Amino acid sequence: MAASPPNGDGDGAIRRVLGIEGTAWAASAAVYEVASDEVTIESDPYQPDSGGIHPREAAEHMSEAVPSVVETAIETARERAAAAGEDPNDSPIDAVAFSRGPGLGPCLRIVGTAARAVAQRFDVPLVGVNHMVAHLEIGRHRSGFEAPVCLNASGANAHVLAFRNGRYRVLGETMDTGVGNALDKFTRHVGWSHPGGPKVESHALEGEYVDLPYVVKGMDFSFSGIMSAAKQEYDDGTPVEDVCRGLEETVFAMLTEVSERALSLTGRDELVLGGGVGQNERLQGMLREMCEQRGADLHVPENRFLRDNAGMIAVLGAKMAAAGDTLAVEDSAIDADFRPDEVPVTWRAGEPVAASAGSSADDTDGPAEQQGAEATVTVEGDHVVKRRHPRSYRHPALDERLRRERTRIEARLTSEARRHGVPTPLVRDVDTESATIVFQRVGERDLDDGLSAERAAAVGRHLAAIHDAGFVHGDPTTRNVRVGASGTDGTDRVFLIDFGLGYHTGHEEDHAMDLHVFAQSLAGTADDHERLQTAAEDAYRAASERPDAVLDRLREIEGRGRYQ
Numbered sequence: 001m002a003a004s005p006p007n008g009d010g011d012g013a014i015r016r017v018l019g020i021e022g023t024a025w026a027a028s029a030a031v032y033e034v035a036s037d038e039v040t041i042e043s044d045p046y047q048p049d050s051g052g053i054h055p056r057e058a059a060e061h062m063s064e065a066v067p068s069v070v071e072t073a074i075e076t077a078r079e080r081a082a083a084a085g086e087d088p089n090d091s092p093i094d095a096v097a098f099s100r101g102p103g104l105g106p107c108l109r110i111v112g113t114a115a116r117a118v119a120q121r122f123d124v125p126l127v128g129v130n131h132m133v134a135h136l137e138i139g140r141h142r143s144g145f146e147a148p149v150c151l152n153a154s155g156a157n158a159h160v161l162a163f164r165n166g167r168y169r170v171l172g173e174t175m176d177t178g179v180g181n182a183l184d185k186f187t188r189h190v191g192w193s194h195p196g197g198p199k200v201e202s203h204a205l206e207g208e209y210v211d212l213p214y215v216v217k218g219m220d221f222s223f224s225g226i227m228s229a230a231k232q233e234y235d236d237g238t239p240v241e242d243v244c245r246g247l248e249e250t251v252f253a254m255l256t257e258v259s260e261r262a263l264s265l266t267g268r269d270e271l272v273l274g275g276g277v278g279q280n281e282r283l284q285g286m287l288r289e290m291c292e293q294r295g296a297d298l299h300v301p302e303n304r305f306l307r308d309n310a311g312m313i314a315v316l317g318a319k320m321a322a323a324g325d326t327l328a329v330e331d332s333a334i335d336a337d338f339r340p341d342e343v344p345v346t347w348r349a350g351e352p353v354a355a356s357a358g359s360s361a362d363d364t365d366g367p368a369e370q371q372g373a374e375a376t377v378t379v380e381g382d383h384v385v386k387r388r389h390p391r392s393y394r395h396p397a398l399d400e401r402l403r404r405e406r407t408r409i410e411a412r413l414t415s416e417a418r419r420h421g422v423p424t425p426l427v428r429d430v431d432t433e434s435a436t437i438v439f440q441r442v443g444e445r446d447l448d449d450g451l452s453a454e455r456a457a458a459v460g461r462h463l464a465a466i467h468d469a470g471f472v473h474g475d476p477t478t479r480n481v482r483v484g485a486s487g488t489d490g491t492d493r494v495f496l497i498d499f500g501l502g503y504h505t506g507h508e509e510d511h512a513m514d515l516h517v518f519a520q521s522l523a524g525t526a527d528d529h530e531r532l533q534t535a536a537e538d539a540y541r542a543a544s545e546r547p548d549a550v551l552d553r554l555r556e557i558e559g560r561g562r563y564q
């Protein structure tokens with residue numbers, strides 16, 4: 001047997017890995033041949049007769065289909081072993097990798113059982129793979145990119161991740177349903193069979209754009225409002241092609257915007273796409289255009305690696321096995337809620353630390369022009385000019401609407417915050433037509449370049465003040481805070497800038513989201529982020545009129561999964 005020992009250090013002895021997938025609809029098995037990088041995938045999809053995926057029916061499908069795709073894959077492995085001149089008495093595989101989660105519990109259990117049986121039969125190690133990490137790792141593997149930002153657009157999920165300090169961090173994610181499930185819900189409403197995504201794509205080609213709610217909050221996003229509005233449009237008699245077009249334009253522009261924000265925040269210039277919805281050509285086109293315009297590289301894996309498939313499980317399984325990251329049978333229970341940020345990334349140990357975020361505008365040696373995630377900011381003496389340039393990946397009507405709305409809101413809320421005692425730049429001029437605002441220049445540097453507990457505390461106080469005044473910032477990241485001595489008195493002040501995603505709201509959920517976005521950006525920029533977050537929360541608690549309700553809600557938001 002040539003497998004690396006469990007918890008061993010791996011010695012490159014992994015020649016061939018069998019992967020098994022079956023989290024929801026795809027009963028799939030694959031063989032990954034390490035030397036030639038060849039991936040052979042055998043899949044048998046479950047197709048519901050009506051409605052969406054029924055967990056029980058899906059599990060019945062898995063129990064029939066998994067054993068047969070696995071046997072086919074084992075045959076393939078035997079052929080490969082024979083072709084390589086290996087001893088026929090040796091195991092043709094060196095490890096068995098399986099989708100451990102997330103997914104439907106009844107389906108995962110069948111996959112787990114099958115994987116354990118094969119591992120025992122060939123006496124090889126078992127590798128438990130996180131399905132979502134596999135969706136992004138296959139893109140990294142195929143592209144050869146070093147440190148990409150990853151957009152996973154799948155049925156049950158939608159999130160943007162980047163590797164940092166041994167984990168994939170979730171930079172942004174859906175606040176409600178996965179992107180594919182959202183599209184599928186709409187198509188069920190109009191009576192189309194599952195899966196709906198490809199039907200939305202083909203109908204959208206014939207449709208005219210209609211406006212639907214566009215919801216991005218910081219780096220997170222929500223689909224529920226869009227889906228209700230889309231169903232309503234359809235019920236009101238808008239041609240279904242038009243609704244499909246509006247859906248694609250809106251939903252995919254949101255995913256593209258958040259991906260661009262993630263690239264900007266992390267200072268990286270590589271993006272990989274993953275997940276079944278990634279097969280959509282309009283989504284691919286938007287991402288390609290966005291990346292081209294910011295000089296980033298995009299990798300879109302072949303369709304067979306985008307939709308659920310065991311190939312991605314086998315490829316990541318081989319890397320994990322080579323790193324000794326294997327499971328004892330008694331520890332191999334499935335995990336239906338397995339989050340990607342829970343996975344210790346053992347197979348990237350020893351890699352150089354990725355480049356950190358690009359440096360921010362600085363009084364001494366900073367660039368005169370800043371390309372933010374959304375706008376270009378030009379420093380001109382004691383003021384700055386912020387202009388939201390058109391984003392050509394967006395439909396022109398949507399693009400114009402967003403740029404105008406955000407410009408108007410930014411100017412209004414920047415001034416309103418100031419009236420409530422929060423340091424913000426003075427607004428000197430606003431032109432919604434060209435989406436341009438002229439601001440007073442404030443601070444010496446962005447907070448991400450000058451973090452301290454005192455400054456984090458000031459952000460906590462400022463957020464409490466605007467929340468008590470009835471609005472949120474919407475995107476209070478460390479790059480949307482300016483710090484440093486300012487004015488003639490030379491005292492250190494902490495300014496909030498970039499209110500373009502703010503809005504009036506008294507809901508504690510929205511207030512808690514501001515704190516959550518800030519905490520996330522601390523986690524993305526600083527190693528001692530917990531200490532800084534505590535400082536911000538303590539200050540918020542002391543300053544806010546109703547700290548308990550908001551901080552309780554913050555704990556609940558975190559408990560929904562983002563952290564630990």
Ligand SMILES: C[C@@H](O)[C@H](NC(=O)OP(=O)(O)OC[C@H]1O[C@@H](n2cnc3c(N)ncnc32)[C@H](O)[C@@H]1O)C(=O)O
Binds near residue numbers: 024154277278279
């Ligand atoms: C946990 C796991 O079971 C789950 N898998 C999953 O959702 O299957 P996946 O193959 O990644 O994605 C399926 C989704 O992808 C959508 N889809 C497929 N082709 C599409 C297309 N051309 N345009 C838009 N959506 C498409 C389908 O409608 C469906 O919602 C996941 O990864 O979230």
Ligand SMILES: Nc1ncnc2c1ncn2[C@@H]1O[C@H](COP(=O)(O)OP(=O)(O)OP(=O)(O)O)[C@@H](O)[C@H]1O
Binds near residue numbers: 375
């Ligand atoms: N009033 C100001 N005074 C000094 N610097 C500023 C000011 N406004 C913006 N900047 C600088 O320009 C950068 C980008 O500004 P801003 O965040 O408003 O643009 P953006 O495109 O919305 O960026 P993002 O979406 O990445 O937050 C800021 O991080 C800051 O360094």
Ligand SMILES: [Fe+2]
Binds near residue numbers: 155276308
């Ligand atoms: Fe998937």
